Amino acid sequence: MDLENQARIKTLAEELGAENLLVILGGAEAEAAGLAAETVSAGDPTFAGPLAGVSLGLSVYHIVEDEIKSLCDAAVYEEQIGMMEMVLDVDAIKEEVSSIREQYSKF
Amino acid sequence: MNYPVIKGTAYALIHTPTLLVHMGTTQTVERQAHPDSEYLKLVPERLRSFEDTVNYAPNQVYIGNNHPSSLKDVPMPWWQNSLENAERDGKYGEIMPEDEFLGLVKIVDSFDLVLLEESFLEEIKPKLAEHPLFDENDLKRLGKGTALSEVENQIKNNKAEALYIGEKVVGCVKRAHETDQSLTAHIMTENLVAKASGTLAFKHLIVKNDLDVKDVEYIIECSEEACGDMNQRGGGNFAKAIGEMVGAVNATGADMRSFCAGPAHTMVAAAALVQAGVYKNVVVVAGGATAKLGMNGRDHVKKDMPLLEDNLGAFAVMIGQNDGVNPIIRTDIVGRHVIGSGSAPQAVMQALVLDPLQRADLTIPEIEMYAAELQNPDVTVPAGAGDVPQANYKMIAALAVMKQMLESSDVATFGDKHGMPGFAPTQGHIPSGVPFLGHARDMMLAGDLKNAMIIGKGSLFLARLTNLFDGVSFVIEANTGLKEEEVGLDKEQVRDMIAEAMREFANSLSK
DSSP: OOOOHHHHHHHHHHOOGGOOOEEEEEEHHHHHHHHHHHHHHHTTSSOOOTTTTTTOOOOEEEEESHHHHHTTTTHHHHHHHHHHHHHHHHOOOOOOOHHHHHHHHOO | OOOOEEEEEEEEEOOHHHHHHHHHHHHHHHHHHHHTTTTHHHGGGOOOOOOHSOOOHHHHTTTSSOOOGGGGSSSSSSSSOOOOOOOSSSSSEEEEEEHHHHHHHTTTTTOOOOOOOHHHHHHHHHHHHSTTTOOHHHHHTTTTOHHHHHHHHHHHHSSOOOEEEEEEEEEEEOOOSSSTTTSHHHHHHHHHHHHHHHHHHHHHHHHHHHHOGOOOOOOEOOOOOOBBBBBBBTOOHHHHHHHHHTTOOOOOOEEOOOBBBBHHHHHHHHHHHHHHTTEEEEEEOOOOOOGGGGTTHHHHHHHTTOOOEEEEEEEEEESOOOOSSOOOEEEEEEEOOOOSSSSSSSHIIIIIHHHHHTTTOOOOSSSEEEEOBOOHHHHHHHTTTTTHHHHHHHHHHHHHHTTTTOGGGGGGHHHHHHHHOOBBOOOTTTTTGGOOOOOOOOHHHHTTTTEEEEEEEGGGGGGOOOOOOEEEEEEEEEEOOOHHHHOOOOOOHHHHHHHHHHHHHHHHOOO
């Protein structure tokens, strides 16, 4: 995950409290989405950024996961995400991100 | 409309494993943070030889010796399935080895910043003398070599950037100012490399396409580097600096930037200048980026692969007035991601692909080939970034399905019919559609391709000034020959028209 984004998430968690923050990912690849999910929950697995060794335990979802999709206005979702749902390996992304969430999210 | 045409293209790669080690940001950042890291120890073992990089299938496609579709027959990973006896010389350019390239960096140095060690200079002189692109004047610019002790002194005491071949110091680039942070030795090396590689592509453009460099009236450079001093960090101008090196004495020029979308913006601007008659011939040129060498190196080392990002990429394209033969640039079918477009992939694709086609009463499947973000998947897939061209084809197809232009069952095969495997080095601006121009031009000249859309996309957030996305697209078409009105009217026709108008005028008076 981009180092600058790691810093922004860390600051937000400090300001708002980790329990009040939820991260929604949009990554196109299961592996990359999983890495981002791991970064904001368990800490930066590449040990390169501000979240290296920092386990924020944030709640993290991908936009294609049903928990998030069901909260969106169907027409807006179709307009913004409909095309990508056809393109992405949605099942692989769901499996990867939910597995990371179950392991490391504290909230 | 009298559209401008693509008169020629050139593509060059430069194999620079040592610049990867010392100038690639993944390596320089690691060296600063963890000088003894395991990764840095493994890097030298994972560098490819020049022969390996020449025999690497995507590289042969980039320099024009093989068609992009040939990659479909090479099993992946491509680095494990090398070609045999491939040539460094290409139909559109070449793959240059690092030692010759350091000589070229010296040749394009206008401020005596590059010092090459004496024995190294003697080694590369005969090689460059044999090279068909370099003449006596170029060789004179190599000058005399510098004693190793002086090179070492510059590196140790004057903050010069060392130039290596393997482990051996063979020269250095001096800083261009004692305190100016925009003219440090590191930045001067980046900029001289961009200038040298752009020069190489430009020289190939002229020679391989049998063009006259004196016909060039304007040059637009579209790499991702910034040259200038502390008072104007990106003041410019690579275009004119490169033009000087190739003898484009009748040209002026300027630089144009928009991250990876830069070349697409530049092609549209160059086409417009020619179509408007401002300049007859405009060259679009870009050199390579040292910073991106070995960018995904950590992932490649982790996956026991060689560091595939060991080549600088460069290209050049000449755009001229309609000759009735070369492919035309449809300046009336231009897609643009506007400030209000939104950055969701769907909004981006709508703006870049669907909107321009609909304005021209075309459907998505009516474009025979799409070239968008042609990053080599051999590099990006192991780094977790996926197969970028394939993702683009799926997105274009999905958009076509949503607009009832395609059946959903066709999404999976759309890329096979309307696309190509990625073959461009991950040099930022280089992959964005333009590497297909050479192949597309050949296919159109041979009557094998009717039209193609070139798409450039850029991530502007990297400059931390805006979160907006960026992209530009344009359509090229096979030339169907000059129409009568484009050829111009002859005197007889003009006389008839005037006579007709006079008759009508006389009739109106008599009424």
